[in-house]
Amino acid sequence: MNENIKKKEPNFWVRGKRETKNFYAIELLPGVNIKSFLFGLLVAAVLILPLGIMIFQYLIIYGYLGVFRIYLLLIWVSLLLFNGLSNYFTVKIAQVYDPNNHRLQSVNAKYVFFYNCLSIGFAIFTLLVIIFLGLVVFV
């Protein structure tokens, strides 16, 4: 057998799933868990805020074109992005608060971001909520 043959790197989806799983399996310092989660949400919300307001203000002006479904799609994409960002910042903040945890430091937040942006479970759940609220409740 040729020992020089390199093992193929898993794609970002598989790696993201693995990194996310690793991160949630790590036992963090007391307080770091909740702190990193809340601050992660906060930072993601602050970052996504202008985009969210822009989508809302766009609908106010161009709502007459019947772009309601596009609007719902944009909200859905923003929620997926928000999910990715909040997970990314949760990892990053936890790494700053617990610098001596080697397992935690080895988690690559970039893959966590991609995986959570495209998380099928979250995507289906938010899509169903948006369809229900947007097409059943508000229309």
Next chain:
Amino acid sequence: MIKYLKSLLNKFTQATLGKKIITMVLMIVYIAMLFSVAIKVNIEVVTPGTLNRTAYTLSDTQEVGVIKIETENKSGNIYTVGVYSHLRVSLFQYLISNFSKHISQKAYNPKLDLSNKEEIIRGEIHRDFSLIHALIVAYEEASKVNDTIHIEYEFKGLIVSAVLSYSKSGLVPGDYITHINGVKIENLNDFQNKLAAIYHDKAFTLTIIRNNETKTISAQKVLHDEKYKLGFEASEYYIIDREKTTPQFKISEKMPSLGSSGGAMTALAIYNALLNEDITKNKRITGTGTINISGEVGNIGGVQQKIVTAAMYNVEIFFVDSIDYNEAKTKYDEIHAGFQLIPVATFADIIQALRGEGHE
């Protein structure tokens, strides 16, 4: 959190020049986005809107519209056309509104112009008196065809729909003016004549009905734009005696649109619902223009956006008041609209056009 921000700052200071530039550019973009949605500009943006049902009858399976006429006749496909007006939009909204030639912008003066809340109150008052005017005109016109149709009404006073900031009239929107200096007002013209006879800086009294109580208030004209004005807007308000009106009607509690621009179309829908024959021949009809009880169709704003809206909803006939016709025609030609655009000055013109007397 501070610890995290400090670590970010450390990373930034140690980063390469290229990364620093990218980070700075992203921060500028973020701040620009935030400012563009947060900063308000003194601009009013008017966009195309939607069509709304007007009258319906007992023969309609769905109760959609502002007024129910208790007949078995066909109500026809007659709609009012509404536009959306947005006061003091954000910088972002102003910028994106420039991308469409169907959206118009005009300057808004927060010190002189009505606020959003005042505009809504004004729109509700306009809608209410306009509906009454439409009922009177439609019933009276329909009674010429069928003498069993009858309406009785009386003048209640002038309803105040807006009071400008400089006004010293002491009036508030929703007041009914019944007398000036103790003399009963017969109609809007009568009030304007009596008001013109009062010397500009002389105080006078107005008898009003406010919250069902009769009051007398002191008012005075104010010099504004080189003219002495009272600084308010009022229109004739009539009370319909429903007991003595046949057929009966019922006004919906839910009314989606604001303003009086649908007056002429509402009158047409009521007229059609009152008669056995469907004079619309099942055509999809809309239009714009106020109506007074003499049946005169008045001008209104947002005509270009209304033409675009009508084209979007595939209407077949669009009636426009003769004052706004040229503006409407310009937009009509620009978008190559497929409907018939008909200028009208009176309600009788609308009827005449639909009966094929005098129009193609």
